[in-house]
Amino acid sequence: MQHYVIYKRVSTADQGRSGLGLAAQGRDISLYLETYSPEPFEVIGEYLDIQSGKDADRPELLKALDHAKRDKATLLVAKLDRLSRKVSFIAHLMDDPKLDLRVASMPYADKFQLHIYAALAEQERDFISQRTKAALRQAKERGVKLGGLRDATMKRNKVIQLQADKRAEKLENVVVPMRQQGATLRDIALALTSAGIKTARGGQWQASQVKRVLERLEKQ
Structure with a gap:
């Protein structure tokens, strides 16, 4: 029993x-x-x-x-x-x-997979705690005081893109090997969700979002 x-x-x-x-x-x-x-x-x-x-x-x-x-x-x-x-x-x-x-x-999940998920979850929590400050700091370093609505919108979009790039980099060591080993986009999405890793908006992962992460990594 x-x-x-x-x-x-x-x-x-x-x-x-x-x-x-x-x-x-x-x-x-x-x-x-x-x-x-x-x-x-x-x-x-x-x-x-x-x-x-x-x-x-x-x-x-x-x-x-x-x-x-x-x-x-x-x-x-x-x-x-x-x-x-x-x-x-x-x-x-x-x-x-x-x-x-x-x-x-x-x-x-076996012990090896659980270890990987634990490492990812810890990394994700640290990233979330740092990303807002880092994005604002880098935005400030790249320009002077925003002069208007258009400038503010463009600057905000750059910050969002920067955050997305950094988020993709944090996931690279997991999503890329899984994809190379034949995992589907859905499989990877389920693995990220099971590990407790949230999307940028705090939700669960979908295959389309994993695809965007992989495409972003290919452009870097």
């Missing part, structure tokens, strides 16, 4: 009390168990932390890890960022031969 230890995490006490985020995690975990898990299976433990994903010292996570390894169960989380937002922490878990880990939203 397949045994599971489930771990969930929300970032704030308000989320913990209201159930915000927990319902979605529970839904994804249930979907994995009902659709992808070998049968029969049994959930032998559930743990919840109300704490930032940046903190590695989370008491319930430590209990969940110990429980899973002690009983030779699979640690199951809804999304990779519920486990941690630090790629170094994810890598440490991947190197543990006693730990079997599954991510509900990426049911077929």
Whole structure:
């Protein structure tokens, strides 16, 4: 029988009390168990932390890890960022031969793929935090005070293009190898979405958007 230890995490006490985020995690975990898990299976433990994903010292996570390894169960989380937002922490878990880990939203991902997704997600978060300041700084360096609506529009468009170029560069080491290995645009879009990487507008990836990223990289 397949045994599971489930771990969930929300970032704030308000989320913990209201159930915000927990319902979605529970839904994804249930979907994995009902659709992808070998049968029969049994959930032998559930743990919840109300704490930032940046903190590695989370008491319930430590209990969940110990429980899973002690009983030779699979640690199951809804999304990779519920486990941690630090790629170094994810890598440490991947190197543990006693730990079997599954991510509900990426049911077929192996440890190597999860490591790549963790690295991408961390990179994306850093990029998002820096891109606005960088774009404004570069726009300022390229010109003087904007003189009119047309100038402002042109300048804004340049900033948008700069952001798009930088975003494409951040994804190059993933989308290009996947494409070269025969992955479809849809496959790549699903992989980016599963990794928790948002589009420029904060949505999920579509094949057409992956195509534009690849075309942008070809022009650079």
